[in-house]
Amino acid sequence: MTNTQTPVTEETAAGGGVRLVENRFTSWLSHLVSDLGKNGIFIALLAVVLFFAVVTDGILLRPQNISNLIVQNGYILVLAIGMVMIIIAGHIDLSVGSVAAFVGACSGVFAVSWGLPWWLAVVLSLGIGALVGVWQGFWIAYVGIPAFIVTLAGMLIFRGLALVVLGNANIGSFPTEYRALGNGFLSNVFGDLELDPLTLIIAGVAVVALIVQQFRTRTGRQKYGQDVEPIVWFVAKLVLIAVAIGFFAYALASYKGIPVTLIVLAVLVLIYGIIMNRSVFGRHVYAIGGNRHAAELSGIKTRKTDFLLFVNMGVLAALAGLIFTARLNLAGPKAGDGFELEAISAAFIGGAAVQGGVGTIGGAIIGGLIIGVLNNGMSILGLGIEWQQAVKGLVLLLAVAFDVYNKRRSGGK
């Protein structure tokens, strides 16, 4: 360690690297490559969809089946949103399936046995979900018991309580408004038409809103002198997304219209997307998962954040329970069985890191959709439940293995 040492290593370590000739083509190409890397999960979903569309002779993409896909997987996607946040913070929640069953059972008591108005039953049920979250969050955040243990206990506790509430019987049938949460469609507002206009209008508004938002982000970044992708690529991407939404909306419109579940999901994705991407709270979650000590020494209240995450998970698990119960029109003891595993798989397939700090809401949703398409496609092909399980397990393993391989290749630890 003498003075002669020049900081050459700094230069090379920090991105001297390969310098491409700056022309339109190479910058276009580099954006394409980096986008492909970032959107690998999206491409995986497309591949799975295309594969099953071909092997099922197009049955997968029939309007009715697309509608079913959403409704059948809605509750898993709701759980995946909360789960990926928990995983980003470096925890896990094994109890969500049992909590969904417990809350479903409670909602049965409220809406059916006690005959409360449907909306009151829903509000009370979500409140119970929040209380469950308070209970688990307390043990995890303030007592300091690992989430794995607390929620493993919760898995047993709330499954048991669900049986207690049900008293060894199923509860049904639910009021129509309640059932709409799982089975309803927003349609026929303009009468019974071949193509539901409302669906198309909502899709149109969504596309316009997306384009406006994307352009505003882009011009905002340009104003602050940040790099933006080439306009050709930017427009091409928007067109692709718009076409996808259009196809999807057309399919829904020609069947029964937009499922209520989809509306709920869309609102959740929007809200939680903003929370995780843009809010201070979201930043804290990523910071805690990435390096808990550094987060604490930066003044972040890590316990409070952990606590709130589990309260949030409790509410989302309750919502998933309501959607599932509404769909079956029945609160039963077997409800929610294995949900936790599907939600956790969705988060990991969607790129969340096992040790925390990494993951996105969008990734978890796409991960959930991949599982959904696998379930649905294999069912159409007539594969038994036993093979479906095995295939899903394999997909989870390969997805995480791919992630680990990618990280190792790019030099991360």
Add this chain to the structure above:
Amino acid sequence: MTTNILEMRSITKTFPGVKALSDVTLDVERGTVHAICGENGAGKSTLMKVLSGVYGHGTYAGDIVFEDETVEFKDIRDSEAKGIVIIHQELALSPYLSIAENIFLNNEQTGAFGLIDWNKTNHEAATLLARVGLKENPTTKILDIGVGKQQLVEIAKALSKRVKLLILDEPTAALNDEDSDHLLDLILHLKEQGITSIIISHKLNEIKKVADTVTVIRDGKTIETIQKTDVTEERIIKDMVGRDLEHRYPDHTPNIGEEILRVEDWTAHHPQDPTRVIVDEVSINVRAGEIVGIAGLMGAGRTEFAMSLFGHSYGSRISGKVFKRGVEIKTRTVSEAIKNGLAYATEDRKHYGLNLLEDIKRNIALASLDKLSSNGLVNDNEEYKVANGYRTSMNIKAPNVLAKTGKLSGGNQQKVVLSKWIYADPDVLILDEPTRGIDVGAKYEIYAIINALAAEGKGIIVISSELPELLGICDRIYALSEGRITGQLPIEDANPESLLKLMTMEKPR
């Protein structure tokens, strides 16, 4: 057969960007205790890692001759097979296993069918414990005995491997006086049994007690080897620190104002063992525009003091008062400390400073998200602009602020940490080992940043184990020993000799 058990000849070891050892030669005579002295970072531990095979043959240049035979250790097992055993500063014992199990870890005493023979294990362990003078049952778990006894278990483990050359890396750093004395006596006792020891230490009194020969290493080079009869404290200190101090530190003209921070009687206890005092009635002050150093040897309680002050992030039963510009403030949580104008940049960037998974931008913003957000939503573009400003002004070498901090070099990571705390706009910045693991060029830049902050009128506290660094940049230096402030020296009166004297001053008992 020569009288030397070990000869290390012209050992050179380079890490990317740093030459850790340069042409080091070390001869150790059979049946002696050989001390190796040097400042932190001088290359003592690296040399011992080369010797024990942690850095295997081929990763360094030079020859190792052990018992008249040139040896090429590929890993630590090779060196242990020859009878060289190293005991690291952080003990490598498994807390939930018994003493006997630890002694024979990976060397299990097996009987029929390859199963462990517990009678033999515990009997052999008892014999070894008797040799090191430890009166404990071999079945006692490691976590039930103190650090001093654990050190003895490590030595017993070394004896079980038929050790010929025992290397102890700062063996008494974590021990109290009584345990230290016992350990040093044991080393002398082992010498009588023919076991040669190398002891790495910077405690001069204990070197004088046990060592027959002392080798001083500085900046990865052997300075000299001194026989016991010629050892004096002055000579060793001079060898340890005598280096050219010019041109390694930017010019700094202090412009010192009013007192900005005063800490009175700050006391903190060990977090797990509330009876142990770690920080002992520390009182210091810092004035605006002043760079104040805290010097102390490893284990003196420097980091513990800073972290307990900054939001009670370390320790238990913390007491004492903090005043900012004469007004008492509280620093019970990190956010309270930040709000009251304190900032603490950690000595351990990777574990306590940065989120290595995130980009530069988000790391810089993390402690000041309030400034960048309204209604709980962060303004991404503003954040980018702020971070980009620091990238330019601090000369952070990265393609843009979206680069992940995990991919930056140590110097650039440190600049990100500093940016984070400068953006938080504190009145007093505590910098713990601000240049650890950074190469010389980047160090100079960090010093320039520290000077600029002081020039803005902030109070700066620099904690460092490198005395030349403190002497090069500070206006005033406190010395810390065993958790107590043992004195303070204005820069005019401070020199390595005067500081080391204060830093090694022991508590009157």
